[in-house]
Amino acid sequence: xxxxxxxxxxxxxxxDAVDGLLGPPPSGWEGGTTRSDEDLRWARGGVSAAKDRRxxxxxxxxxxxxxxxxxxxxxLDYICRRLTVAPAEAYGVATFYAMFSVRPRPAKVLHVCxxxxxxxxxxxxxxxxxxxxxxxxxxATEGAVWQESPCLGLCERAPAALLIQxxxxxxxxxxxxxxxxxxxxxxxxxxxxxxxxxxxxxxFEDRGSGGGAPGFGKGRVGEQPAAGAPHRTAVIAPxxxxxxxxxxxxxxxxxxxxxxxxxxxxxxHPTLVLLKRIGTxxxxxxxxxxxxxxYTALRRAFTLGPAGVIREVLDAGLVGRGGxxxxxxxxxxxxAQQPDGPHYLVCNADESEPGTFKDRVLMEGDPYALVEAMTxxxxxxxxxxxxxxxxxxxxxxxxxxxxxLETARTRGxxxxxxxxxxxxxxxxxxxxxxxYICGEETAIFNSIEGQRGEPRSKPPxxxxxxxxxKPTAVNNVETLVNVLPILxxxxxxxxxxxxxxxxxxxxxxxSGQVARPGVYELPFGAxxxxxxxxxxxxxxxxxxxxxxxxxxxxxxxELDIPxxxxxxxxxxxxxxxxxxxxxxxxxELPRILLRIAEFFRDESCGQCVPCRVGTVRQEEALHRIKDxxxxxxxxxxxxxxxxxxxxxxxxxxxLGQTAWNAVESAIDRLGVYx
Amino acid sequence: MTAVPLQLPRRLIxxxxxxxxxxxxxxxxxxxxxxxxxxDIPTLCQGDTLTPKNACRVCVVEVAGARTxxxxxxxxxxxxxxxxxxxxxxxHSRKVVLELLASSTDLSTTPRAxxxxxxxxxxPGRFGADVARLNEEPKVDxxxxxxxxxxxxxxxxxxxACGEQWQNTFAIAVAGRGFDARVSTEHGVPLTDxxxxxxxxxxxxxxxxxLSFKSEFDMRAAGTWDEPAQTETTTVCAYCGVGCNITLHVxxxxxxxxxxxxxxxxxxxxxxIKGRFGFQHVQNRV
Ligand code: SF4
Ligand code: SF4
Ligand code: SF4
Ligand code: FES
Numbered sequence: 001x002x003x004x005x006x007x008x009x010x011x012x013x014x015x016d017a018v019d020g021l022l023g024p025p026p027s028g029w030e031g032g033t034t035r036s037d038e039d040l041r042w043a044r045g046g047v048s049a050a051k052d053r054r055x056x057x058x059x060x061x062x063x064x065x066x067x068x069x070x071x072x073x074x075x076l077d078y079i080c081r082r083l084t085v086a087p088a089e090a091y092g093v094a095t096f097y098a099m100f101s102v103r104p105r106p107a108k109v110l111h112v113c114x115x116x117x118x119x120x121x122x123x124x125x126x127x128x129x130x131x132x133x134x135x136x137x138x139x140a141t142e143g144a145v146w147q148e149s150p151c152l153g154l155c156e157r158a159p160a161a162l163l164i165q166x167x168x169x170x171x172x173x174x175x176x177x178x179x180x181x182x183x184x185x186x187x188x189x190x191x192x193x194x195x196x197x198x199x200x201x202x203x204f205e206d207r208g209s210g211g212g213a214p215g216f217g218k219g220r221v222g223e224q225p226a227a228g229a230p231h232r233t234a235v236i237a238p239x240x241x242x243x244x245x246x247x248x249x250x251x252x253x254x255x256x257x258x259x260x261x262x263x264x265x266x267x268x269h270p271t272l273v274l275l276k277r278i279g280t281x282x283x284x285x286x287x288x289x290x291x292x293x294x295y296t297a298l299r300r301a302f303t304l305g306p307a308g309v310i311r312e313v314l315d316a317g318l319v320g321r322g323g324x325x326x327x328x329x330x331x332x333x334x335x336a337q338q339p340d341g342p343h344y345l346v347c348n349a350d351e352s353e354p355g356t357f358k359d360r361v362l363m364e365g366d367p368y369a370l371v372e373a374m375t376x377x378x379x380x381x382x383x384x385x386x387x388x389x390x391x392x393x394x395x396x397x398x399x400x401x402x403x404x405l406e407t408a409r410t411r412g413x414x415x416x417x418x419x420x421x422x423x424x425x426x427x428x429x430x431x432x433x434x435x436y437i438c439g440e441e442t443a444i445f446n447s448i449e450g451q452r453g454e455p456r457s458k459p460p461x462x463x464x465x466x467x468x469x470k471p472t473a474v475n476n477v478e479t480l481v482n483v484l485p486i487l488x489x490x491x492x493x494x495x496x497x498x499x500x501x502x503x504x505x506x507x508x509x510x511s512g513q514v515a516r517p518g519v520y521e522l523p524f525g526a527x528x529x530x531x532x533x534x535x536x537x538x539x540x541x542x543x544x545x546x547x548x549x550x551x552x553x554x555x556x557x558e559l560d561i562p563x564x565x566x567x568x569x570x571x572x573x574x575x576x577x578x579x580x581x582x583x584x585x586x587x588e589l590p591r592i593l594l595r596i597a598e599f600f601r602d603e604s605c606g607q608c609v610p611c612r613v614g615t616v617r618q619e620e621a622l623h624r625i626k627d628x629x630x631x632x633x634x635x636x637x638x639x640x641x642x643x644x645x646x647x648x649x650x651x652x653x654x655l656g657q658t659a660w661n662a663v664e665s666a667i668d669r670l671g672v673y674x
Numbered sequence: 675m676t677a678v679p680l681q682l683p684r685r686l687i688x689x690x691x692x693x694x695x696x697x698x699x700x701x702x703x704x705x706x707x708x709x710x711x712x713x714d715i716p717t718l719c720q721g722d723t724l725t726p727k728n729a730c731r732v733c734v735v736e737v738a739g740a741r742t743x744x745x746x747x748x749x750x751x752x753x754x755x756x757x758x759x760x761x762x763x764x765x766h767s768r769k770v771v772l773e774l775l776a777s778s779t780d781l782s783t784t785p786r787a788x789x790x791x792x793x794x795x796x797x798p799g800r801f802g803a804d805v806a807r808l809n810e811e812p813k814v815d816x817x818x819x820x821x822x823x824x825x826x827x828x829x830x831x832x833x834x835a836c837g838e839q840w841q842n843t844f845a846i847a848v849a850g851r852g853f854d855a856r857v858s859t860e861h862g863v864p865l866t867d868x869x870x871x872x873x874x875x876x877x878x879x880x881x882x883x884x885l886s887f888k889s890e891f892d893m894r895a896a897g898t899w900d901e902p903a904q905t906e907t908t909t910v911c912a913y914c915g916v917g918c919n920i921t922l923h924v925x926x927x928x929x930x931x932x933x934x935x936x937x938x939x940x941x942x943x944x945x946x947i948k949g950r951f952g953f954q955h956v957q958n959r960v
Binding site: 004459601602612616 | 771777800802
């Protein structure tokens with residue numbers, strides 16, 4: 001490959017951000033500023049280690065975006081040189097993700113959620129106020145800009161906002177980057193000439209007013225973050241107009257986030273299984289985790305052996321909690337049996353379904369549980385490497401998981417020889433960058449590999465050809481965490497909870513107009529009414545959206561629906577990812593439906609025609625009929641049905657296949673346009 | 675029916691195609707089987723020299739027992755499968771997909787599009803007059819070829835041909851997302867500033883005419899493009915010793931564009947800038 005790069009040069013800060021991730025360039029061939037004699041005599045094009053590092057593209061884009069706030073031509077070109085990626089491809093990747101910008105923008109970006117739960121709790125008024133008191137969306141003012149955002153996963157505290165301020169990560173909080181343990185299938189890195197030592201990093205204040213960046217201070221708005229402003233994120237929820245203007249003007253003064261257990265109203269209740277440590281065990285302390293039952297599952301796994309673990313999970317009847325309800329033990333078994341290697345484990349923590357926040361609460365409130373569960377899963381399927389693909393919008397979960405991984409590693413619970421059992425396993429976190437579609441299991445692979453996060457067509461299935469084309473098991477956070485009680489108490493005890501085909505407990509994300517929104521854990525078999533009673537239903541319940549934007553609405557007279565996979569299926573709806581969005585009479589349903597359509601139009605990857613154009617045509621039709629009913633709406637409803645059918649039948653992935661579900665159920669079950 | 679390949683022998687598998695027992699070599703797609711059986715399935719993103727992205731979804735067929743329809747161009751036939759190529763559901767999806775495409779894109783130079791729109795009774799106009807369309811201006815930034823993305827159906831063929839499937843130049847990729855996704859150079863720079871080496875392999879595979887020779891683009895604009903009047907002559911490129919086949923398209927005794935036979939086992943329709951575009955000297959007359 002003979003790639004042609006652009007002439008754009010990175011600024012010192014951009015170069016520094018990339019080098020902070022990748023280390024200094026080993027030679028002039030990979031973006032070094034000078035060419036040594038050796039470089040000039042020896043081109044390592046054919047065996048360059050950089051070629052194996054395409055998967056560092058997304059982390060590198062993050063590094064620049066975190067530091068500068070946007071990705072300039074020079075920065076992108078430097079990343080391309082460092083990783084041997086064609087600029088056109090890197091540009092295609094950078095423009096795929098909503099959190100990145102390839103145009104100059106201020107260092108401070110405030111994302112204000114206008115998605116379902118926030119819309120139901122007044123985000124429109126918040127936006128109107130912000131426009132009035134600060135600036136219209138998208139207009140850079142006072143070194144900041146705000147924009148509307150899809151669901152931020154903070155629905156229990158809706159309306160919500162997330163402020164991201166670009167800058168250098170302050171040293172103490174800078175998360176150590178986990179080193180990739182060597183993988184057997186990859187060629188070893190060729191020997192490199194001795195690397196020059198990293199130039200001593202000058203103290204941030206010493207860099208002069210421009211943060212060391214040439215070009216700063218030439219009058220371009222928001223070109224570089226102001227010197228001294230560190231990288232910072234702040235969650236503002238509930239988002240009042242005053243809280244938002246304060247946050248955007250002085251992010252350092254935003255009040256601390258409430259602890260994760262405030263999102264779990266049942267916290268501390270003795271019947272909890274998956275949530276049992278939320279609020280009762282310090283999420284930062286490995287000792288506290290061990291004192292509360294931690295790592296007994298892994299010890300049991302080692303006594304059972306990989307096949308024994310899979311047997312237990314099969315006997316327990318665990319099925320995936322991500323929506324498809326596929327038997328987890330089966331998935332592991334098939335992955336474990338694949339002759340090709342290495343095997344990978346991917347934890348899908350890209351929780352982007354509007355109205356879903358349970359994985360966030362688990363990861364923030366009990367991070368070691370996920371680390372342990374992944375270690376068990378990796379052991380069962382014969383993987384040495386696990387990835388957590390984490391939503392880019394979850395800064396606290398990122399920090400807490402990062403800390404948990406680091407501690408587990410230093411204590412021999414991750415690494416070359418876990419608990420002295422000779423099993424080597426490590427976990428790496430990969431941050432998404434704002435793309436709902438990257439929650440699709442095959443889109444995750446592309447995203448991690450440094451490609452556009454477009455789903456792959458199946459077959460082949462991930463268990464055969466997944467991440468890096470190798471056998472891969474993908475499980476979401478909730479599914480994985482279920483493995484702990486299965487191993488701690490045995491399959492029989494686990495299966496005793498729930499119904500025959502839906503065993504164990506289930507997490508529900510209750511949001512909208514209820515008195516106590518939050519994550520609830522109930523044994524399978526409880527019905528919707530019982531769940532709503534816990535959360536405090538509104539007086540004039542209008543509808544409940546079950547399963548999120550890809551799920552369906554149910555009526556107030558349907559609350560006896562049992563919350564099981566088979567029960568919801570029989571009632572013509574779905575549990576999906578456990579979303580229970582409660583709407584009362586004050587909500588204008590056509591607006592909510594419009595928001596759902598807009599969401600799918602925004603989040604379609606654009607790969608296949610039924611979804612890329614179909615979502616646009618559906619949104620247009622909903623706009624046309626938003627104030628119409630009866631015969632006046634009939635034509636457009638018929639049109640949407642036809643398009644919806646083709647999307648369901650002919651789209652490549654679940655996004656296009658389910659994009660019409662919620663709107664259709666609102667028409668058929670709620671009679672919205674009657 | 676049996677489709678016999680002119681390749682190393684492969685195991686034959688048996689499945690049911692529209693009610694008929696069919697045997698195809700293992701690894702064949704449903705589309706291969708359909709073509710061998712003389713069935714005409716519309717395809718756009720499928721190409722004979724590329725691995726299809728199966729993104730256009732006009733070739734969908736119904737596989738018994740499957741929740742969704744399957745793209746015939748990419749789904750491999752499996753023993754015991756029951757496939758319906760012309761079921762109500764498959765026809766419905768094809769019709770809607772054609773409507774969605776034709777309502778957002780200019781299909782005027784897409785071969786067979788008009789014919790299929792008629793066959794499936796697609797009515798692209800029914801989404802109304804002010805629907806979102808691509809609305810792209812043709813990009814004329816060099817003297818060799820024009821990119822008119824208003825005609826682009828995002829089939830990824832050009833990207834694949836320029837990238838890892840053939841040319842390995844990676845001058846273009848899909849940028850943006852959803853309806854805003856477009857084939858683009860890095861930062862949208864003109865081709866002349868990009869990595870493009872003008873091999874024209876992307877033009878060779880483009881199914882819609884979104885990519886075309888400047889000569890063709892100009893003649894179409896002037897109303898002088900007359901395909902039926904053109905003759906095609908395949909000869910050997912004289913520039914170097916590889917011996918690529920080139921097909922000269924000649925109208926009024928002028929070469930108007932150059933393509934290359936896809937069944938050539940060496941080049942599979944790919945050329946370099948000289949074979950593709952270096953024909954002016956032939957018609958420089960004194
Ligand atoms: S259905 Fe939508 S999201 Fe899925 S591949 Fe097609 S365009 Fe992309
Ligand atoms: S002419 Fe060749 S190099 Fe240029 S974009 Fe097309 S395929 Fe790529
Ligand atoms: S330009 Fe042509 S080949 Fe490229 S994606 Fe568009 S339609 Fe396909
Ligand atoms: S030809 Fe099969 S999906 Fe396009």
